[in-house]
Amino acid sequence: MNWNLYSRGDKFFAIVVSILIGMFTVATLYPFIYIAAVSFSSGFAAQAGKVVMTPIDATVEAYKYILVQRDFWISYRNTFIYTIGGTVMSLLFIIPGAYALSRPQLIGRRFFNLFIAFTMWFNAGLIPFYLNMRDLNLLDSMFGIILAFAVNAFNIILLRNFFEAIPQSFEEAARMDGANDFQVLWKVFIPLSKPAIATITLFCIVARWNGFFWAMVLLQSQEKIPLQVFLRHTLATLSDDDEFAITQLEAAYSAETVTAAIIVCSIIPVLLVYPWIQKYFEKGILLGGVKE
Amino acid sequence: MTSGSENKRSQNIPVAKRKRSLKSRLQWFADHVRNHWQIYLMLLPTIVWFMVFLYKPMYGLQIAFKDYSIFRGVANSPWVGWEHFQALFSNDQFIRAVSNTIKISALNLLFGFPAPIILALMFNEILHATYKRTAQTIVYLPHFISSVIIAGIVITAFSPSVGIVNTILGWFGIDSIYFLTKPEWFRPIFVGTGIWQEAGFGSIVFLAAIAGVSPSLYESAVVDGASRWQMMWRITLPSILPTIIIMLIIRIGNIMEVSFELIILLYQPATYSTADVVNTFVFRQGLQNGQYDFAAAAGLFNAVVAFVLVMIANTLARRYSRTSLW
Numbered sequence: 001m002n003w004n005l006y007s008r009g010d011k012f013f014a015i016v017v018s019i020l021i022g023m024f025t026v027a028t029l030y031p032f033i034y035i036a037a038v039s040f041s042s043g044f045a046a047q048a049g050k051v052v053m054t055p056i057d058a059t060v061e062a063y064k065y066i067l068v069q070r071d072f073w074i075s076y077r078n079t080f081i082y083t084i085g086g087t088v089m090s091l092l093f094i095i096p097g098a099y100a101l102s103r104p105q106l107i108g109r110r111f112f113n114l115f116i117a118f119t120m121w122f123n124a125g126l127i128p129f130y131l132n133m134r135d136l137n138l139l140d141s142m143f144g145i146i147l148a149f150a151v152n153a154f155n156i157i158l159l160r161n162f163f164e165a166i167p168q169s170f171e172e173a174a175r176m177d178g179a180n181d182f183q184v185l186w187k188v189f190i191p192l193s194k195p196a197i198a199t200i201t202l203f204c205i206v207a208r209w210n211g212f213f214w215a216m217v218l219l220q221s222q223e224k225i226p227l228q229v230f231l232r233h234t235l236a237t238l239s240d241d242d243e244f245a246i247t248q249l250e251a252a253y254s255a256e257t258v259t260a261a262i263i264v265c266s267i268i269p270v271l272l273v274y275p276w277i278q279k280y281f282e283k284g285i286l287l288g289g290v291k292e
Numbered sequence: 293m294t295s296g297s298e299n300k301r302s303q304n305i306p307v308a309k310r311k312r313s314l315k316s317r318l319q320w321f322a323d324h325v326r327n328h329w330q331i332y333l334m335l336l337p338t339i340v341w342f343m344v345f346l347y348k349p350m351y352g353l354q355i356a357f358k359d360y361s362i363f364r365g366v367a368n369s370p371w372v373g374w375e376h377f378q379a380l381f382s383n384d385q386f387i388r389a390v391s392n393t394i395k396i397s398a399l400n401l402l403f404g405f406p407a408p409i410i411l412a413l414m415f416n417e418i419l420h421a422t423y424k425r426t427a428q429t430i431v432y433l434p435h436f437i438s439s440v441i442i443a444g445i446v447i448t449a450f451s452p453s454v455g456i457v458n459t460i461l462g463w464f465g466i467d468s469i470y471f472l473t474k475p476e477w478f479r480p481i482f483v484g485t486g487i488w489q490e491a492g493f494g495s496i497v498f499l500a501a502i503a504g505v506s507p508s509l510y511e512s513a514v515v516d517g518a519s520r521w522q523m524m525w526r527i528t529l530p531s532i533l534p535t536i537i538i539m540l541i542i543r544i545g546n547i548m549e550v551s552f553e554l555i556i557l558l559y560q561p562a563t564y565s566t567a568d569v570v571n572t573f574v575f576r577q578g579l580q581n582g583q584y585d586f587a588a589a590a591g592l593f594n595a596v597v598a599f600v601l602v603m604i605a606n607t608l609a610r611r612y613s614r615t616s617l618w
Contacts (some may be wrong), residue, residue, distance in 0.1 A: 003419055010520040017417040024411065026428045027433060028492065031445050038448060049459040096340030100331040107324070112335065118344060121606075122599045124349035125591030126571065127578040131366070132349045151341050181330035191343055210438030213553045215580055228440045232557065235444055256454045263444045270436055278429060 032267070039063070039261040043254030062261035063251035072262075075230035082145060082215075082226050083208040089150040090204045095197065097151070098159035099185045113160075120153045133218060140220045149207075149214065155198055155200050162196035163189055198280045205277075209270065231262050356589035369585075376589035385564075386590060392566060393594075397547040399483045405543055407487050409492030409536060413524055415495065416502050431492025443557035446485055447472065447479040472558065475566040482558065482567070487550070501535040502528055538609050545605025548598040570594045 006014065038051050045056035066072055100106055101113055138144030166189060174188050190197065212228035219225050225233075253261075312320070325332075351366070356376055358369040365523035380386045411431070418424040434442070450457050450471040458468035471477045509527050518526070552571035570590060578587025 005514070007519060013519070014417055014419065017414045018420070018423065021411075021414050021418060021424075021427050024491075025430045028431050028488065031488075033447060035445055035448060038454065046454045049454055050463065051454070052456060052459065093338050095343055096334035100335035100338075103328075103331050105324070106330050106331055106335070112339065115339070119342065119346045121602045122350075123595055124346070124353050125588065125595050126574050127346075127584050127588040127591055128349035128352035128355070130579060131347070131352055131355070131584060135365075136344070148345050151338060151345075156338065176300070181334065185334070206436055210436075210440075212438060212440050213556070228438050231440050231444065234555075235440070235447065246584050254454075256448055256451065258439075259444055259448060263441050263448075266441060267437065274433065274436065278432070 003267065024127060035260045035263050038257055040262045041257060042252050043257050044252075046256045046260075047254050059252050062254075063265075065253050066261050066265065071230060072265075074223060075225050075227045076265075078142070078224060079209065079227040081142065082211070083205055085142075085146045086150065087204040087210040089146050090155070091197070093151045094155050094159055094200060095190065098156050098163055099181075099189060100287065101160045102158065102163035103181075113157075116153045116156055126283075127291035130217065139218055140224065141218075142224050145211075145215060145218060149211065155203060159193070159196055159200055162193050166192055195280065202277050202280050205273075225243050227266050231266060234262055235259055353588060353592055355585045356592045358585055360585040360588075362584075366614045372585075377587050377593070379586060380589055385568065386573060388565065389568050389570045389590075393548060393550055393569040393571075394480065394568075396479060396550050396569060399479055400486060400550075401543055401547075403483055403485050403491070405492035405540065409498050409532075411491055412495040412498035412502060412532075413528060415499060416528060417520060417524065428492070432496070433492075435493035437489070439551065439554045439557060442485060442489060442609040443554060446481065446558060450481065451550065473560065473562040475563050478559065478563045478567045482555065485554070497539065498532055498535060501532040505531040508552075534613065537612060541609045541612065545602040546598070547601060548594055 003011070003014075033053065034051070037053060037055050038046050039062055040055035040060065041051045041059050042057035042059050044062070045051060092264060101109065101116070103109070106112070123200050131145060133139055133148060136144070140203045170188050170192065171184055174184050179187065210228065211226070212232060215226050216232060219229065342426055355366055357373060358366075358371045359375075360366070360369045392486065408479075415424060415428065418427075449455050452458055452468045452470040457471065462468065469477070471481060505528060507552075509531070510523055513523050513527060548570065550569045550571065551571055552575070555567055555569060555572050556575060559572065571594065574587045574591045574594070577583045577590065
């Protein structure tokens with residue numbers, strides 16, 4: 001479309017739409033700016049409801065309060081362990097599994113595909129899953145968290161669909177050279193599927209980084225909890241703890257500024273990788289037009 | 293399977309004549325395994341994982357019909373029939389949770405479903421590439437933020453003392469409201485948060501559908517002197533209608549799925565009356581109060597209803613996409 005060909009009405013319409021999009025964008029961004037402003041404000045200013053856009057009585061006291069806590073750093077480290085370990089574990093299951101399911105030679109292929117797809121439609125639910133984890137002795141286990149959430153039907157089907165779309169001739173050429181299935185997967189399919197694998201890696205990383213519910217339910221030791229659970233503990237204790245609020249009323253930090261500071265600390269890594277991952281997820285979500 | 297010519301020949305022979313003796317079938321199977329054992333080896337870990345982590349809990353679902361005790365285990369606990377279900381349906385909290393699930397989903401559908409479509413239509417009207425790109429990058433972002441952080445932001449923003457919402461209300465002389473303790477405010481806040489978090493990301497699917505609309509339609513509309521507004525209504529929207537209908541069917545199929553993680557983080561006893569959904573009810577009764585069998589029954593009810601809805605939705609979506617393609 002060309003701006004010069006637009007009628008006056010079209011131009012008016014385009015300007016209105018641009019303004020509306022701008023407003024929605026600002027509305028999306030604003031809560032983050034607000035939280036950042038609160039985190040750098042004094043507790044007193046925050047309590048008085050003075051913070052709107054920029055820090056009031058700028059201070060880093062809230063960050064000092066957080067960053068000296070050993071538990072904060074342990075949970076931060078744990079989140080990295082869960083994210084990296086979990087993503088690697090996921091790929092170790094998903095890539096070979098999706099390859100096998102995409103092979104026409106596989107006997108029972110329809111059955112296995114249904115076996116996997118069925119879990120997208122029917123799920124036993126929280127309680128049987130929890131009791132199963134207990135029976136498997138995987139409560140309060142870091143390895144349990146990494147293993148038990150490694151695979152899901154959606155990611156396997158997504159990658160399987162991608163593998164199925166690879167022309168037969170690529171595989172045949174490799175077979176001519178005497179390649180076996182492992183070599184075909186490693187040397188032909190994986191290099192050809194980089195965008196799909198990158199997408200799945202991204203999904204895994206995001207899910208792991210943000211995962212909180214099962215970590216909260218399954219993990220008891222302070223030493224093992226990820227950042228999200230630490231954040232929740234802090235949120236809960238700070239908002240319940242009136243004493244904290246009262247004693248800190250005149251102080252440089254308050255429950256709210258500390259909360260905001262933790263939020264900022266846990267968003268920063270996401271913001272750092274976000275521009276890098278953005279080019280993948282638009283493609284990825286479209287690959288995910290799952291057909292079973 | 294051994295050579296290309298044999299394959300071709302077997303395809304030309306009618307099925308009835310292709311029946312082979314047991315011996316030759318065993319021979320074929322042995323060859324098959326010798327040639328292709330690697331793909332079975334690759335599949336094995338995934339299948340075992342699904343059995344252990346997803347199918348074994350389905351076996352464990354039988355506790356919904358048992359008087360489960362931790363010490364006896366799943367298999368040895370005595371059967372009690374439909375007792376837990378009878379208790380469920382005479383439990384006011386459970387009935388309330390089912391009703392809340394449907395109400396929250398309905399609100400999500402009403403307000404959350406159109407939002408990404410409108411957003412996609414608007415993005416499509418923006419000519420300035422950098423402006424569009426930047427806006428898209430920003431509105432996709434909240435999708436990647438964890439529900440704990442979202443909850444932290446909501447709690448801070450709506451707090452009676454520090455919260456920006458009450459600060460703004462204060463400018464208009466309105467007394468501060470403790471939003472998160474008010475049952476009537478829970479659903480608007482929850483649904484609004486959902487739109488803020490997901491509308492941008494949800495627009496990707498519709499933008500892709502818009503990208504697939506044939507440019508010739510717009511070209512001839514320009515020749516006919518149509519305005520952009522008319523093109524949006526008469527060309528873009530009808531062209532992406534199949535995508536909209538498919539997405540709508542999928543959404544309706546998932547009506548029992550409410551993002552309960554965020555509810556657990558945002559609700560409190562004061563707001564249970566409007567906020568408690570089936571999954572949060574299961575969480576409290578089962579994982580917090582230890583009534584595993586009763587909670588599993590509630591979960592099973594939810595799963596069965598969800599399964600039926602998803603199956604109906606899948607069938608409708610398939611039938612619809614078949615008819616809309618031709």
